[in-house]
Amino acid sequence: MDTLLAHAGCRVDAESGAVVAPLHLATTFERGPGLDFSKGYIYSRIDNPSRALFELTMARLDRGVAAAAFSSGMAAIHAVLMAFPGGVVVLPDDLYHGVVSLIDGTMAAWGLRTVRYAADGGTRAIEAALDEAVELAGSSPGAGAGPASARVLLWVETPSNPLLRIVDVRAACAAARSRGVASAVDSTWLTPALCRPLDLGADVVVHSATKYIAGHSDVLMGVVVAAAADPSSLEPWLRDAAVCCAGARRSDCPAAAAAAAAAGGAGTGAGAVSGAAGGAGVPGGAASARGDALSMPALAKRGDEAAVAWWARVRGVQRCAGGVAGPLECFLALRGLRTLHLRIERQCANAMALAEMLEAHPAVAAVHYPGLASHPQHRLAAEALFSASAAGGEGPSRFGGMLSVRLRGGEEAARAVAARLTVTQTATSLGGTESLVEHRASIEPAGTATPWDLLRVSVGIESAADLIADWRQALDAVRGPQRSE
Secondary structure: OHHHHHOOOOOOOOOOOOOOOOOOOOOEOOOOOOOOOOOOOOEOOOOOHHHHHHHHHHHHHOOOOEEEEEOOHHHHHHHHHHOOOOOEEEEEOOOOHHHHHHHHHHOHHHOOEEEEEOOOOHHHHHHHHHHHHHHHHHOOOOOOOOOHHHHEEEEEEOOOOOOOOOOOHHHHHHHHHHOOOEEEEEOOOOHHHHOOHHHHOOOEEEEOOOOOOOOOOOOOOEEEEEOOOOHHHHHHHHHOHHHHOOOOOHHHOHHHHHHHHHOOOHHHHHHHHHHHHOOOOOOOOHHHHHHHOOOOOOOOOOOOHHHHHHHHHHHHHHHHHOOEOOHHHHHHHHHHHOOHHHHHHHHHHHHHHHHHHHHHOOOEEEEEOOOOOOOOOHHHHHHHHOOHHHHOOOOOOOOOOEEEEEEOOHHHHHHHHHHHOOOOEEOOOOOOOOOEEEOHHHOOOOOOOOOOOEEEEEOOOOOHHHHHHHHHHHHHHOOOOOOOO
């Protein structure tokens, strides 16, 4: 993984010999003498060399077979949800508020309904929610033909935002698959450097690449990665770092070629996508093969047509609705990926050190960090989510760079602490090199379940000693009641 990340997007340019792939800002591409698209590109909304390289790189890093890059993480989530008109989404009770606002607000007319499960309730809570969702999907007026389970999506966010509750991804996705339900995992806080949910059974993984992937708080971007129908067919392609750096040709992937053939031939791929999406068609020929060879295998762990159609709709939303990632954003995200493993290692170490200090401070009521032995799901996190093997590596578990802290003095103390910090900056978002703190409840919609005494912390790569000293002085200044023995 470290080698793959270090070389992410480092395709040698055939024309100049440059060891980093150039940035392609062009919006349109020349057609051949026969008015074909023999060079593989038509128009940058449909495909672009810089975006293609980022998508291919993310597919390899997440051990998937297809990726689609969007203009933001929420645009990526929206595309996945658009694939379930009138369906039921099974959501955890603690997750990023933007997802709930999207479903209940912006997409209300889309007819999506939700069933909630306790993020820390274990697999039984998820199984009960899945059964309820399948029953709800089957009893809906105008449900149409096909199994009700095909209109249900399990959504997993782990660690949850902002309470850092842990879901056993492997068990959750197995429960979904046994019922014929598709599963999606928001892996923004994990990244491929810590965990690869597709290896744990997820059908699709979503990242807000704005965060850790780009990693410098200067890129707005999202990406969806789909699982292979036969993960074993990807092994040589995924394992060989030299192949990973050789180029951006989607046809390099052995599973892609087989999937394109199964979808009716490479020349028909784009037409299938636009038809499934109900949008404008994309010309066939070489450009279609170039753009869609990796699109068709989709989420086909079950190998059914519904899974292929789902990914076709995701790709269709990207290309036809136009919420694509720009080439500059893709170029910068690739640059960020090349140091992801180094940044994550430092952020995890700093987060653990800061969490231990915070837990011992008398002004603190609670620290939510799965690396602490006091976290109620610490063992699950260590064994099922943050183990080195979950990211294909070796060594001790690393528990991420995010934590939340609750103050004994309530909301007033939380706000005062945030205001007194100098090394840690007060701002939204996360995953950058700089440490950020945010009073989450004050940025979320009315009626939020987020505690008002809670601060969410994105731990950066600064000196751990400086971070700890900064937090200690802020806590000492607003020190609440002494911790009782």
